[in-house]
Amino acid sequence: MIWLGEFARRFRMLIHRREFDADLEEEIRLHIELRQQEEFQSGMTAYDAQAAARRRFGNTMYLKEESHIAWGWEWLENVAQDVRYGLRTLRKSPGFTAVAILTLAVGIAVNTTVFTAFDALFLRPRPVKDPNSLASIFRTTPGEPRGGFSYPEYLYYRDNSRAFSDLSLFAFGMAVTSSDLPATSPGVVPRVAGAVGFQLPQLLQGSAQPIMCFFVSGNYFPMLGAAPLLGRILLPEDDQANATPVVLMSGNSWQRHFHSDPHVVGSTLHLNGAAFTVIGVTPLDYLATASSIPDLWAPVSAKIAIGTATRQELENRLVIAGFPMGRLKPGVTLSDAQAELGVLAAQLRTQYPEAERNMTAGVASGRSNLAALDSDAWPVVIAAMSAVALLLLIACANVASLLLARAVARRKEIAVRLALGAGRWRLLRQLLTESILLGILAGALGLPLAGWMLHLLIVEIASALPSFWGTIALEINPDIRIFAYTLFVSCAAGIAFGLTPALQASKADVNSALKDDSTAFGYRLSRSWLRGLLIASQMAACLVLLISSALLLRGSQRALKIDPGYNAKSVAFLEMYDPKNLHYSQSQLLQLNRDLIHSIVSLPGVRSVSQASRGPIGGNRWVAVARADATSPPHSTGGGETPLAGYSYVTPNYFDTLGIPIVRGRTFTPREADGRAHVVVISEATARRFWPGEEPIGKLLKIGSEKGSTSFPGERDPFVASSVVIGIAGDVRSMDLRRLDESYLYLPLSQSRQWTSILLVRADGNPTPLLPVIGREFRRVDANLPVLAAPLNTMVSMDPYFVVSRIGGVLASIVGALGLLLACLGVYGVVSYSVVQRTREIGIRMALGAQSVQVLRPVVTEGLRPILFGVALGVLASAGVSRALSATLFGLSPLDPASFAGVSLLLIAIALLATWLPARRATRVDPMLALRYE
Amino acid sequence: MHRDEILLGTLYLLILQTLARSGEMHGYEIASSIQRISEDVLQVEEGSLYPALQRMLIKGWVTAKWGTTAGNRRARYYQLTALGRKQLDAEMSQFERVIGATTRVIEAV
Known part of the structure; x- marks a missing residue:
């Protein structure tokens, strides 16, 4: 313990070091x-005595320092001194400091955010008992390595595997409706999504709200070691065919819908009309193995009562039921399990050669969600991570270039300090401290910035999703390890570049530096061309990003103004949410349609209500069409390819409601609709396609094929061997917003036979204020019916190309703007550098009578050269990139002059400003001062 | 008069021994005492006493407290600790070993 006492003494000295120095001083003086006194008494003169005493004592200053150093705190005092000095230096150039810190902070924050989000989503161990022994099992077929299993397959593995102590099934989720939920307050409008320009159809307020129910096998919660907050968890006996129907409520739903009322346990909840007993509540934010928190958890067997699956579907080996996850027995490895599953899969293949053809089973660690990332998602993840890592790299490079530029200004300072006897190592340490200070300050700013970005990323985006999709409950604190790592990287970059010039400067011949050789005529740093190239390529990259973003944004803006061929502005789109869940009979459903139309059409401000089997936007159903009289295929399509057409069953007033003109002929009569007459209204383009130059009215069209199509299970495609064309409707953009449909068919909808979930409401003006009123009508007619609603003109944001161009445009403009900022800082640095270098030259020129303009010109020219070079390069590269974008530009030319010229000029203007600001300093050079340097 | 530099590493020994003999002393007294007893042969560069004393304070061989001199001046008095006494014994035996060995080498000629 000797060292402990020693440390205590040293530490005491550190605390009282001022007092300590005074004591030592007094002791030495005495x-x-x-x-x-003694020498004086021995007969010396007073003067000699003093000299002798001093001589015999030795170098007072040196000995005092020796005594001080003996205590071992010298390093700390040096650090403190360096920090003080560093802070003073940084404060003296606030512009440099602010820019460097901000640049690094953004780089650090963006990286911390993205990597933390990735970690939280995919790497963090699941919050369950012993996640390391969990394993996921996938059904592997050629082309689908990560498939799910049918229920009989799951049961076979569960009952025959010996590698797992438990094998549970996660059997997907389903939104269900419940009439027992208290009314909820209207959802928060998602800010970010709104700002970017997305308006997803929202649940109609007032109508019933669906809730999310996840289905799991009975052994799921016991396997995970889940503990309920109230009541009990789901158990294997709940998952029996004849068990009492029960559900487990999530803590989040309990809080949101039931205000944490403990009496919920034991109460009855009707789900899609079937009665369930709530047996318990999970803790708040309990995720189990899911990636979002549902409102309810129910046993797989409850699917039948809720109506999301029939018994036949559950017993069918071809219907995927879910993803199994098991707990490996102690000592069993993943490869042991894999071997056993391979044997079981082979047994299944022998027993059911048809259903289980090519099937085998794969196993992956269930510790985290990583296995959920399939091979399609990896490139996206890698691209995003590379992009942010690149941003950090750019930030570091930029700080480096700032430090390089600054080093020139500090050459003399360093030379002076060397001349005064500063040690080289001490000097390096000083510069090191400054770099680290920058890093630490950037980190101090970057950490809260990262927290804010994560909040934005997760909370805001999560809130943009409909609440019944489940609750996102991610840990959204920045990951400290990742933060420390990025901080370390940026500090390392700062050190590397902060030290390079320092090393160089400290090696410099003190004499020449003091004489200021660096400003002699014609002196050029060999690094300058490299810096020029760096700037040119940075500018080019920025220009590519910014031109792309301008094209994408202008394109998506155009999409909003496109005339789709129908009146999108005054029509509201309503879609009832999965009404099959309600177990209504066909006649009930038809009555529902009639009641709704009747009550909505009588609302003030409503002109008409139409039914359609699908909305006029985002159509994704096709049917084969051909001329019924044609023996040969129509000329418009080469080869034997069957032409396809989009189609919709519509009521006769559909064309009026949507403002689609009937250019020739007529629309259906109600009698034709109810009598299923073989008549069809076709679009102009369809007429041109099949009967170019002929009168299409009265011609016959074959719709669909005898065989039918299997591409869309669940809904039978129409088949009419011979349908009479009775009308030609104006062309619309329905299948793809970018162009008019090649073919679109309107088939008569029988209101007495066909039920539709979609209603279209034509309002007198903007339909948005009508939506809440319509919501109340829905609730009045049927309180169990959730309805999605949106004005038609906002539904353009569901067009996938619009989504690509909007999101792509916004992202490209953010990264591009950041890049531009960084590039301009680089320009600023280089020009400042060149001005400092030329101070003497400029001074002499001015002394010889040069005007400001003459002095400015060479400086600005030198700064502009790499910029213009970069812009030229960027325009060329953009022309190549924009060709690839042309698909999402909604008719905007890929070489849109406004985007190209506008962005280029803007960039040049900004770069010119970045050049001019520091160049201006050249004109302020006082010739006398510059010459006096000699 | 010629004065010999004190042997390297023996400064601690001299200080420790001086303090052991006389109890409490301040820096000047220690320097004078070493000089007087060695009959002016051993001459400490007086200043180097102070870094050495600091190091001994850190090691815990001596303690210091402020007092007043005969001339009524404030001075820091150093005193040996138990640890210092142990150190003195160790240094002493080491010194004797080295001197003995040196002497044997010299006399063997």
């Missing part, structure tokens, strides 16, 4: 005085 010593010298006593010696002097």
Whole structure:
């Protein structure tokens, strides 16, 4: 324990070091005085005695320092001194400091955010008992390595595997409706999504709200070691065919819908009309193995009662039921399990050669969600991570270039300090401290910035999703390890570049530096061309990003203004949410349609209500069409390819409601609709396609094929061998917003036979204010019916190309703007550098009578050269990139002059400003001062 | 008069021994005492006493407290600790070993 006492003494000295120095000083003074007195008494003169005493004592200053250093705190005092000095230096150039710190902070924050989000989503161990022994099992077929299993397959593995102590099934989720939920307050409008320009159809307020129910096998919660907050968890006996129907409520739903009322346990909840007993509540934010928190958890067997699956579907080996996850027995490895599953899969293949053809089973660690990332998602993840890592790299490079530029200005300072006897190592340490200070300050700013970005990323985006999709409950604190790592990287970059010039400067011949050789005529740093190239390529990259973003944004803006061929502005789109869940009979459903139309059409401000089997936007159903009289295929399509057409069953007033003109002929009569007459209204383009130059009215069209199509299970495609064309409707953009449909068919909808989930409401003006009123009508007619609603003109944001161009445009403009900022800082640095270098030259020129303009010109020219070079390069590269974008530009030319010229000029203007600001300093050079340097 | 530099590493020994003999002393007294007893042969560069004393304070061989001199001046008095006494014994035996060995080498000629 000797060292402990020693440390305590050293530490005490550190605390009282001022007092300590005073004591030492007094002690030494006493010593010298006593010696002097003695020498004086031995007969010396006073003067000699003093000299002798001092001589005998030695170098007072040196010895004092020695005594001080003996305590071992010198390093700390040096650090403190360096920090003080560094802070003072940084404060002296606030512009440099602010820019460097901000640049690094953004780089650090963006990286911390993205990597933390990735970690939280995919790497963090699941919040369950012993996640390391969990394993996911996938059904592997050629082309689908990560498939799910049918229920009989799951049961076979569960009952025959010996590698797992438990094998549970996660059997997907389903939104269900419940009439027992208290009314909820209207959802928060998602800010970010709104700002970017997305308006997803929202649940109609007032109508019933669906809730999310996840289905799991009975052994799921016991396997995970889940503990309920109230009541009990789901158990294997709940998952029996004849068990009492029960559900487990999530803590989040309990809080949101039931205000944490403990009496919920034991109460009855009707789900899609079937009665369930709530047996318990999970803790708040309990995720189990899911990636979002549902409102309810129910046993797989409850699917039948809720109506999301039939018994036949559950017993069918071809219907995927879910993803199994098991707990490996102690000592069993993943490869042991894999071997066993391979044997079981082979047994299944022998027993059911048809259903289980090519099937085998794969196993992956269930510790985290990583296995959920399939091979399609990896490139996206890698691209995003590379992009942010690149941003950090750019930030570091930029700080480096700032430090390089600054080093020139500090050459003299360093030379002076060397001349005064500063140690080289001490000097390096000083510069090191400054770099680290920058890093630490950037980190101090970057950490809260990262927290804010994560909040934005997760909370805001999560809130943009409909609440019944489940609750996102991610840990959204920045990951400290990742933060430390990025901080370390940026500090390392700062050190590397902060030290390079320092090393160089400290090696410099003190004499020449003091004489200021660096400003001699014609002196050029060999690094300058490299810096020019760096700037040119940075500018080019920025220009590519910014031109792309301008094209994408202008394109998506155009999409909003496109005339789709129908009146999108005054029509509201309503879609009832999965009404099959309600177990209504066909006649009930038809009555529902009639009641709704009747009550909505009588609302003030409503002109008409139409039914359609699908909305006029985002159509994704096709049917084969051909001329019924044609023996040969129509000329418009080469080869034997069957032409396809989009189609919709519509009521006769559909064309009026949507403002689609009937250019020739007529629309259906109600009698034709109810009588299923073989008549069809076709679009102009369809007429041109099949009967170019002929009168299409009265011609016959074959719709669909005898065989039918299997591409869309669940809904039978129409088949009419011979349908009479009775009308030609104006062309619309329905299948793809970018162009008019090649073919679109309107088939008569029988209101007495066909039920539709979609209603279209034509309002007198903007339909948005009508939506809440319509919502109340829905609730009045049927309180169990959730309805999605949106004005038609906002539904353009569901067009996938619009989504690509909007998101792509916004992202490209953010990265591009950041890049531009960084590039301009680089320009600023280089020009400042060149001005400092030329101070003497400029001074002499001015002394010889040069005007400001003459002095400015070479400086600005030198700064502009790499910029213009970069812009030229960027325009060329953009022309190549924009060709690839042309698909999402909604008719905007890929070489849109406004985007190209506008962005280029803007970039040049900004770069010119970045050049001019520091160049201006050249004109302020006082010739006398510059010359006096000699 | 010629004065010999004290042997390297023996400064601690001299200080420790001086303090052991006389109890409490301040820096000047220690320097004078070493000089007087060695009959002016051993001459400490007086200043180097102070870094050495600091190091001994850190090691815990001596303690210091402020007092007043005969001339009524404030001075820091050093005193040996138990640890210092142990150190003195160790240094002493080491010194004797080295001197003995040196002497044997010299006399063997």
